Amino acid sequence: MDNRHVVIVGGGVIGSAVAYFLAAHPRFQGRVTVLERDPSYTHASSALSASSIRQQFSTPLNIQMSQFGIAFLRDLHQHLAVDGELPELALSEHGYLYLATDGGAATLRENHEIQRAAQVDVALLNQDALKQKFPWQNVDDLAIGSLGLSGEGWFDGYALLMAFRRKARSQGVTYLQADAQGFEHEKGRVTGVRLQNGTVIKCDVAVNAAGAWARPLLAGTGFDLPVVGRVRTVFVVSSPAQTPACPLIIDPSGLWFRPEGQHWICGLPPDNDPDDAALEADYEQFDTAWQIMANRVPAFEALRMQRAWAGYYEYNVFDQNAVIGPHPQLPNLMLANGFSGHGMQHAPATGRGIAELLVDGAYSSLDLSPLSAQRLLDGRPLLEKNVI
Known part of the structure; x- marks a missing residue:
């Protein structure tokens, strides 16, 4: 069984989806801590999104992520119900x-x-x-x-965020109000997350799901995220x-x-x-x-x-597609950033993929490796033409 401590920076829909899928993984028995600086989500992109889902992308992988996303939303009661209470998304498939x-x-x-x-x-x-x-x-x-x-259509994005968060907490995930400032690392491994007050939360694995605030967190890690x-x-x-x-x-x-x-x-x-x-x-x-x-x-x-x-x-100013997977220099730091307006609909596929990568060591449901940070280092953009 996997007993590592995973710290996720960012408790929006991406971070909460990662927390849910990780806690739900049958071979993960470790701890998951989510750090969110504003639990009211006043400025969070997840709460301020127009919350739509589409399959009309120009990148096949984005289409596949949305296909899993719509299936997940349709069966949300099966996935995210807590103590018989069923989340209501008001999903409207008007295309x-x-x-x-x-x-x-x-x-x-x-x-x-x-x-x-x-x-x-x-x-x-x-x-x-x-x-x-x-x-x-x-x-x-x-x-x-x-x-x-x-x-294709739209839904209540804030309700999805709250459903992921509530389900994750029911699975034992801890949410802390904390303002993360960066990642501590040595010998090519992340060792903790540094907070604004100087405290360091030790971890075995870290996940950067900080949305529009993700780039500054990586200062000093050897990788400039173009988000x-x-x-x-x-x-x-x-x-x-x-x-x-x-x-x-x-x-x-x-x-x-x-x-x-x-x-x-x-x-x-x-x-x-x-x-x-x-x-x-x-x-x-x-x-x-x-x-x-x-x-x-x-x-x-x-x-x-x-x-x-x-x-x-x-x-993501490089190619308007998400960056998902390990940090290029720190393999125990996972990135889930740069969704360029389609993070809400791709949160389920991202959460599932990161959980598989952490526990199984590879993607087993949908291969998200084309979205890895390596393409940025190689100068190989995966361009998405249908960005709204």
């Missing part, structure tokens, strides 16, 4: 709809071939088909759309418009929107996208968002902003 003009149609078709080869339930719709299926949408400037027919915090603003809007059967729509401009109860939420990449900026909503973006939405859905001309919030993307 994603990627829209393209003539200039983007070829890329959408290339991605479609990759997705169909991976058994994704997705359809390409021409302009007439788009108009027929979504008559409330202006499609005059569009050439094609890619619609996920199943296995930064990028601020994204989400607007909650209201309108008398009707958008029946509305999926999550990605406009060619990069704007996305989807229903949220009686309202809609939307967001778009900012023109100026600095690293690690202050976590504040950019209200000046709303005028641009409104113009794009009113063009796409004419009834959105009467659109009003109700509120907005901002959250960090832990953005």
Whole structure:
């Protein structure tokens, strides 16, 4: 049996998923401690996420991670129930709809071939088909759309985080409020996690799941993780418009929107996208968002902003894909960082993979090795084209 002490830095959805899968592993009998500096999760990306899941990626491995993710979410009661109490995610599988003009149609078709080869339930719709299926949408400037027919949608991300956390604690995982500052190491091995107050928590294995704050933790370890915090603003809007059967729509401009109860939420990449900026909503973006939405859905001309919030993307500037697996110089330090906006949906696959790697010494369910840090050292980007 494995009796090591594993310390996970970051108690968000990634860190809590690792904790759950590790504690649930039949051959792990060690201790798991999760360090979270803000147990209220006020600034945590997990709590501020738009919390969606899709299979429309351009990287086959990302598709496979999402396929496990949707299966896990559908059976969440089986996995994360505690003392008969069942978590409720409000999972809505209304799909994603990627829209393209003539200039983007070829890329959408290339991605479609990759997705169909991976058994994704997705359809390409021409302009007439788009108009027929979504008559409330202006499609005059569009050439094609890619619609996920199943296995895509959105859910309550905060509820997923709390379900992972509660289940992990019921399995014996300890959560501590602590501000980690770095990793102690000697002779090529991590020996502990250094806290802000100078205390060092000894460990046999450490996991960096600190999200947008992961990079500074690795100072002095010989590896510069190319992960930064990028601020994204989400607007909650209201309108008398009707958008029946509305999926999550990605406009060619990069704007996305989807229903949220009686309202809609939307967001778009900012023109100026600095690293690690202050976590504040950019209200000046709303005028641009409104113009794009009113063009796409004419009834959105009467659109009003109700509120907005901002959250960090832990953005991998190297190739917009996650970095998962051992630190290049410290094999007992695991990395789970840089998900670039799709960490919530890939948390189950990441947690399972890290647990397998730690206990079994290799991935046994899904090979995540293409996401290892070695590709960064080799200069071999694993580019993901479908980043929102």
